[in-house]
Amino acid sequence: MQDKLTLMIPGPTPVPETVLLAMSRHPIGHRSAEFQAIVKRTSAQLKWLHQTEGDVLAITGSGTAAMEAGIINVLSRGDKVLCGDNGKFGERWVKVARAYGLEVEVIRADWGQPLDPEAFRQALEADSDKQIRAVILTHSETSTGVINDLETISRHVHAHGQALVVADCVTSLGACPVPVDAWGLDVVGSGSQKGYMMPPGLAFVAMSERAWHAHKRSDLPKFYLDLGKYRKSAAADSNPFTPPVTLYYALEAALEMMQQEGLEAIFARHARLQRATQAAMRAIGLPLYAADGHGSPSITAVAPEGLDAEVLRKKVKERYDILLAGGQDHLKGKVFRIGHLGFVCDRDVLTAVAAIEATLQELGAARQPVGSGLAAAARELAA
Amino acid sequence: MQDKLTLMIPGPTPVPETVLLAMSRHPIGHRSAEFQAIVKRTSAQLKWLHQTEGDVLAITGSGTAAMEAGIINVLSRGDKVLCGDNGKFGERWVKVARAYGLEVEVIRADWGQPLDPEAFRQALEADSDKQIRAVILTHSETSTGVINDLETISRHVHAHGQALVVADCVTSLGACPVPVDAWGLDVVGSGSQKGYMMPPGLAFVAMSERAWHAHKRSDLPKFYLDLGKYRKSAAADSNPFTPPVTLYYALEAALEMMQQEGLEAIFARHARLQRATQAAMRAIGLPLYAADGHGSPSITAVAPEGLDAEVLRKKVKERYDILLAGGQDHLKGKVFRIGHLGFVCDRDVLTAVAAIEATLQELGAARQPVGSGLAAAARELAA
Numbered sequence: 001m002q003d004k005l006t007l008m009i010p011g012p013t014p015v016p017e018t019v020l021l022a023m024s025r026h027p028i029g030h031r032s033a034e035f036q037a038i039v040k041r042t043s044a045q046l047k048w049l050h051q052t053e054g055d056v057l058a059i060t061g062s063g064t065a066a067m068e069a070g071i072i073n074v075l076s077r078g079d080k081v082l083c084g085d086n087g088k089f090g091e092r093w094v095k096v097a098r099a100y101g102l103e104v105e106v107i108r109a110d111w112g113q114p115l116d117p118e119a120f121r122q123a124l125e126a127d128s129d130k131q132i133r134a135v136i137l138t139h140s141e142t143s144t145g146v147i148n149d150l151e152t153i154s155r156h157v158h159a160h161g162q163a164l165v166v167a168d169c170v171t172s173l174g175a176c177p178v179p180v181d182a183w184g185l186d187v188v189g190s191g192s193q194k195g196y197m198m199p200p201g202l203a204f205v206a207m208s209e210r211a212w213h214a215h216k217r218s219d220l221p222k223f224y225l226d227l228g229k230y231r232k233s234a235a236a237d238s239n240p241f242t243p244p245v246t247l248y249y250a251l252e253a254a255l256e257m258m259q260q261e262g263l264e265a266i267f268a269r270h271a272r273l274q275r276a277t278q279a280a281m282r283a284i285g286l287p288l289y290a291a292d293g294h295g296s297p298s299i300t301a302v303a304p305e306g307l308d309a310e311v312l313r314k315k316v317k318e319r320y321d322i323l324l325a326g327g328q329d330h331l332k333g334k335v336f337r338i339g340h341l342g343f344v345c346d347r348d349v350l351t352a353v354a355a356i357e358a359t360l361q362e363l364g365a366a367r368q369p370v371g372s373g374l375a376a377a378a379r380e381l382a383a
Numbered sequence: 384m385q386d387k388l389t390l391m392i393p394g395p396t397p398v399p400e401t402v403l404l405a406m407s408r409h410p411i412g413h414r415s416a417e418f419q420a421i422v423k424r425t426s427a428q429l430k431w432l433h434q435t436e437g438d439v440l441a442i443t444g445s446g447t448a449a450m451e452a453g454i455i456n457v458l459s460r461g462d463k464v465l466c467g468d469n470g471k472f473g474e475r476w477v478k479v480a481r482a483y484g485l486e487v488e489v490i491r492a493d494w495g496q497p498l499d500p501e502a503f504r505q506a507l508e509a510d511s512d513k514q515i516r517a518v519i520l521t522h523s524e525t526s527t528g529v530i531n532d533l534e535t536i537s538r539h540v541h542a543h544g545q546a547l548v549v550a551d552c553v554t555s556l557g558a559c560p561v562p563v564d565a566w567g568l569d570v571v572g573s574g575s576q577k578g579y580m581m582p583p584g585l586a587f588v589a590m591s592e593r594a595w596h597a598h599k600r601s602d603l604p605k606f607y608l609d610l611g612k613y614r615k616s617a618a619a620d621s622n623p624f625t626p627p628v629t630l631y632y633a634l635e636a637a638l639e640m641m642q643q644e645g646l647e648a649i650f651a652r653h654a655r656l657q658r659a660t661q662a663a664m665r666a667i668g669l670p671l672y673a674a675d676g677h678g679s680p681s682i683t684a685v686a687p688e689g690l691d692a693e694v695l696r697k698k699v700k701e702r703y704d705i706l707l708a709g710g711q712d713h714l715k716g717k718v719f720r721i722g723h724l725g726f727v728c729d730r731d732v733l734t735a736v737a738a739i740e741a742t743l744q745e746l747g748a749a750r751q752p753v754g755s756g757l758a759a760a761a762r763e764l765a766a
Contacts, residue, residue: 005411012410012628023629024407027395027582028388029706060444060584062624065607072604100604193625199410201443201584201627221483221604224448241445242576244584244627245395246406323412 009325010299012193013342022253027245036237045255052180056206057230063170063191066203069225070187074214084115084137087144114294117152130162140172145301146290175270175298186211197254197343270297273340276380280353283376285367298341309336320355353377392708393682395576396725405636410628419620428638435563439589440613446553446574449586452608453570457597467498467520470527497677500535513545523555528684529673558653559680569594580637580726584630653680656723659763663736666759668750681724692719703738729764736760
């Protein structure tokens with residue numbers, strides 16, 4: 001049925017009607033006072049969302065563009081970096097660092113497991129001659145539904161004294177607290193199609209004063225992704241390159257909605273949706289992929305051992321027009337992922353659980369009485 | 384009056400209602416078969432627009448991102464390039480090339496003058512040991528309203544045998560013929576907010592087989608802008624990084640409208656609008672900034688000597704809500720620019736001319752009987 005699709009993938013996430021309609025307004029000139037007012041207003045809103053007094057810059061691009069910008073603006077040729085890798089995105093930042101000739105030391109954890117903060121502490125302590133210039137890691141690992149302990153790792157980095165914290169908060173920002181200043185995060189990358197409740201196309205980089213200090217000595221080649229240009233323009237409520245005007249309309253509308261809801265309420269909602277989703281999957285008898293207690297607030301990965309995850313996922317799409325995400329790389333067929341990020345309410349999670357249970361029944365694959373998941377989800381949602 | 388703004392700047396350009404409404408559709412998953420179908424269809428449409436059998440790749444970014452991608456994907460550290468510079472954008476590609484440590488030889492022309500193809504021929508002929516790896520230039524120089532003779536310069540580059548042609552066609556593509564294959568253009572960059580009749584946010588890079596050959600040896604660092612990743616994904620009707628789904632809806636709608644109009648009709652329309660604009664400005668007694676016979680099909684720069692261009696431009700905005708572009712850098716106050724690019728029809732040019740004449744009268748600055756410009760424009764539009 002046309003227009004009935006419901007997205008429950010970790011991006012693009014659902015977009016409110018108010019935001020969709022904002023995008024159908026005709027573009028205005030990007031050098032006009034009217035557009036400057038939008039840049040000024042959204043800049044302040046972005047600082048609010050990031051809980052920072054520092055700069056949060058907007059780039060036309062994907063989350064990868066934001067992270068690459070973050071990395072290449074604070075590092076120089078041959079610099080040593082420590083990268084956390086416990087999933088597809090952790091892996092990607094290793095590739096970006098290597099593409100620019102950085103010396104990369106990797107701290108790994110198995111997919112589904114969180115990064116071990118202690119391993120970071122040790123590696124940083126061992127670096128007595130302060131060769132490590134940055135620690136790059138992913139907060140919410142979208143590929144596995146694991147959240148890493150960014151706060152603790154950041155504390156260890158600050159104890160080191162020299163290294164910067166470069167964090168991929170693409171699926172954590174707007175879902176759980178990412179207090180940039182309080183945690184001492186130096187570079188934070190994110191993307192519009194996640195917690196922002198917007199379509200893809202805008203990416204964001206928060207930069208601390210320490211990060212700007214590092215930017216001065218950074219000699220990695222860049223032009224479009226040179227954040228110095230963005231900072232200079234941002235000071236005049238502008239952009240160095242033509243910005244995506246209609247996506248800015250969306251940004252303004254979405255951040256306005258987020259401010260009306262309030263940060264605490266947004267985080268509480270995501271935590272509730274996560275608990276309900278996890279409880280439901282457990283009650284249904286489908287094991288969670290992420291290690292216990294380390295599930296992401298935005299995405300729950302489920303490993304329905306003994307059942308092809310793709311069969312279930314495709315059937316849910318075909319029968320109920322809910323799009324769940326599949327497993328990436330070696331997890332394809334082994335895992336499906338439920339996105340509960342952004343413009344998602346209790347009803348959406350209840351619906352997804354109901355559709356999964358109904359589909360398991362139809363496939364003759366129900367392991368528990370149908371309704372067990374629903375009951376568990378409803379309990380958590382009411383708590 | 385709200386919503387009455389008319390854009391006559393060289394980008395963002397006016398967007399048709401059909402395209403605006405396409406963007407208010409809810410995003411779908413970017414890894415779905417439905418989205419693949421959109422990528423497949425728009426890829427074919429982009430080849431049609433570029434008159435090429437080669438790849439035309441879409442990047443989330445501005446025109447600068449497309450040009451930077453084009454440059455850094457076909458060159459290697461220390462490579463020598465020849466850059467044409469006769470305006471703000473020519474100047475920008477010199478900066479990009481230098482940011483990546485390329486050895487740059489610049490062929491300059493004064494702002495308002497076209498690049499001299501003969502200077503390129505001589506520089507290329509003098510390069511007997513084939514050190515020049517690429518010739519980088521701007522086709523339609525947005526800052527001055529000058530069109531450069533890309534066809535002839537490209538012919539000289541091919542006579543050299545080694546160098547590639549890297550062309551900024553940001554404000555020429557979709558306005559005048561840019562037959563990528565017939566002219567032997569190796570890399571062509573463009574942006575959605577110009578001839579494409581879309582809002583900003585998508586950028587395009589066409590790549591020839593020679594360009595892909597150079598890509599293999601290219602060692603400049605890149606990840607987000609690595610076109611090899613885009614080519615690989617495009618072969619599967621996909622994108623390496625989350626694409627701006629709603630802007631793809633716009634792209635599909637806009638290219639469909641362009642195909643219905645037809646390439647020849649589109650080019651004839653732009654040529655007519657250019658002739659009408661130029662004739663009107665001459666009749667009004669406002670000198671054109673671009674050298675005679677070298678005006679861009681998309682933008683006419685006017686230098687109203689003895690009158691502050693900003694005063695006129697702001698008054699036209701205030702009285703008639705038509706946004707004209709100002710002069711950039713040292714041309715601020717000396718030049719205003721009329722964009723007649725993309726979704727612009729005869730009525731729009733007639734209106735702009737009428738508004739300029741009416742404003743000159745109001746300012747007491749009319750040099751010719753009011754109506755002279757209108758008559759001249761109408762004559763050209765009827766021809």
